[in-house]
Amino acid sequence: MGRIKKKRVERDARRQPGAQAQAAPPFPQAEVERVMRLWDRAIDTGLMASGADVKYHFTPDGKVLSVAVGRSGQVLANGERLTPSVAERLREEMPLLAGMVTFYENNQLAGRGLDGAPQDGVMPLLPPAGPDPMPAVDQEALAAAQAATAVLVHQGKVAEPVGAMVIPAQRGGVLFAVGGLDGELYVNGRALTRQWADTLRSEVPELASDLDRLQAMRAEWLDAPSQDRTLALVGSCTDPNCHTPH
Known part of the structure; x- marks a missing residue:
């Protein structure tokens, strides 16, 4: 958001407990500026109030996920309402933050807003977790x-x-x-x-x-306008226990 202090963004981008200063990844300035413009547009279109509390998460590969609560109480991500289609797109665009997107999506569904969100800053690279055992289909x-x-x-x-x-x-x-x-x-x-x-x-x-x-x-x-949704569910479930297509 152009109205967010740049120094604050840079400071919080480097908040990673236990990290060595020299190991901090380069600050993704171009991506942050792009996201700031998205928040400016969200303010201009009335989705959120100017000066709303915004959290932002970074990955070492330069991706940025920024979230806030809009005027209606809905969770916003990178200047958009966090609808199912937006959540799926963000998970595809920033796979290292896929779990974070799902966290905010679940909060949205439960009406918890940003409650329980982790600290702003660089998200460490974690080893991929294996899927839960596949349940037998009844x-x-x-x-x-x-x-x-x-x-x-x-x-x-x-x-x-x-x-x-x-x-x-x-x-x-x-x-x-x-x-x-x-x-x-x-x-x-x-x-x-x-x-x-x-x-x-x-x-x-x-x-x-x-x-x-x-x-x-x-x-x-x-x-949205009515349309044939025959293939709309293909690829829309990220749970490893979800079978699609069938």
Whole structure:
């Protein structure tokens, strides 16, 4: 943000406990200036108030993730609302900060804003964590979800479920999500309304966060002009336990 003191940004960029001064990576000045312009635009368009508290995270490869809470209480990232599509794009653009993007996305879904966020500054390079063990797919639950989705195909609401997202639960149960020809998001054979999402949470409580993310995605779809969403879920799940396409 052009209205943020540059010295403060440079100072916080080098806050890495235990790091030696000579080991600090070069300050990504060009990228910071680009992000500052994005925040200036967010202020000009009314997304956030001037002078709002902004946190920023850097990686040794020069990527910058800057976050704030907007006027509506929604989390903003690099001057944009942190919608599911924006979160996915940021994870692709800055893989070393993918976990941080997911942290703020989860905070957004829980209404926690920036609570619990780590200190501003350079994020150390951590060894990649291995994925959790893949849960066995509950074949009975999967078959029931596929049968319910087949009804939607017969009704002309869903194409053959190419690109379906399948998320199994460790203790049994599954989410089978497909994008509709009408722009709707269907899970286990029904549109993901709030009531249906609450029912699914009671059936597979350990997948509640996945349902939150799907609900946010559906809301984003419904805000846009209706279009064929047959392949919209392909690549939209970063959880290693998520199967897509199907």
